[in-house]
Amino acid sequence: MFTLNLPDRPGPGPRTRGPVPHGQLDQIAPTPLQEELWQRMRSLSGVYLAPTHVPYPEARAIHLAPEFGTGPDDAFIRQSREFAHQHPPQDGSLHMTLPPDVKKLVTEAGWGIPHPIQNTQLVFGPRDRDEIEVVWQILLRAYDYARGRIS
Template identity: 85%
Template sequence: MSTFNLPERPGPEPRTRGPVPHGQLDQTAPTHLQEELWGRMRSLAGVYVAPTHVPYPEARAIHLAQDFGTGSDDAFIKRAREFAHMHPVQDSSLHMTLPATVKKLVTEAGWGVPHPIQNTQLVYGPRDRDEIEVVWRILLRSYNYARGVESEV
């Protein structure tokens, strides 16, 4: 199994709400960083955009095509093809599926918190250029988990 290291997220963690909807209340990502991250997410090979399977209709979700690889049932939200979604601009956080060891690292490094009732991890929206790269690395772990691929990102 590969190692995955994360830097500590600087500053205090954002306030959150939940469990439904579960999201970020402050320290939101600038809109241009949200849009850049969304562009990267939807351009991943084998990914398609479709409605989310959670009760947050404004969220933008990415799903993995059936023939592009299949991770375990836990690699998908509600056992559908969705593995990650981005919340609306006023929230800016993301939910994604991750292996248990990566969820633990994300939480310990201050980049997010586990969803209180689902198998996903809330990842805080990136506040600057450095943070978008960390959030992207975490998202790539979710993508590889959904594909059934273990790799170091």
Template identity: 55%
Template sequence: MLTLTPRQGPAPRVFGPAPHGQGSQISPIMLQEELWGRMRALPYVYMAPTLVSVPHARSLFIPEGIGTGPAEAFQRGREWAHIHPHHDGSLHLTLPKEAEEDVIAAGWGVHHPVQAVVLVYGPRTAEELETVWEIIQFSYRYAVGAK
């Protein structure tokens, strides 16, 4: 499972359920772009318009036939994660239930009120970027069926 350092400070304001996102403590754009660059460089992923999020969200998919992740590892179709536009900076991704509980308990995100995904808060610092990146990699491994 995930072993996460607790997120420092109060939780950001979250809005939703539709759209569902982060309304305060917005991640600096430079950190959002660093995170997006890492996400899109993961093996086999491809970018396409989101099937579930707001316009201008940047989404990642895994092609059919790649990996052995369960259907629950995907939001819709083969979309497994998306990052919201710069004015928000949070992201939605799928995790096994136990890992999702770890993320929430450590203060890094919240359950989506309607969908089976977790909202992960955008990183505020370079240190937080590394923690969010760890969560994303765990989600990716879940989607491709890697342990």
């Protein structure tokens, strides 16, 4: 059993836009933190880089090779192998697929909001070193979900 203990995200949530494109408008993650998070994302076992399956072509997406990804259909975006993407630097947020209980935790703790029309969760970009670790833990739950390790 994988647990996720999320601290409450400090301060008010950022302004967002959407549903298409769905993203973050302020409290933007510093570019070095965005890049660090991206490097971590792309280094996960079984992950490959490919274009996103959503109408935000500047987003950088990670997909999971079939032999690694045995999660349920809703662990992937639009019947693809994509389970997460990071928006461009002027936004810095991420979308990822998460199990319903994790989505609820993320929303209640103020780390993100559900996408209004897709099965993904918008997770706000990390504003500092502490927050990158929290966002990373949330991303690892998306990875575990896509791998079929949690439901």
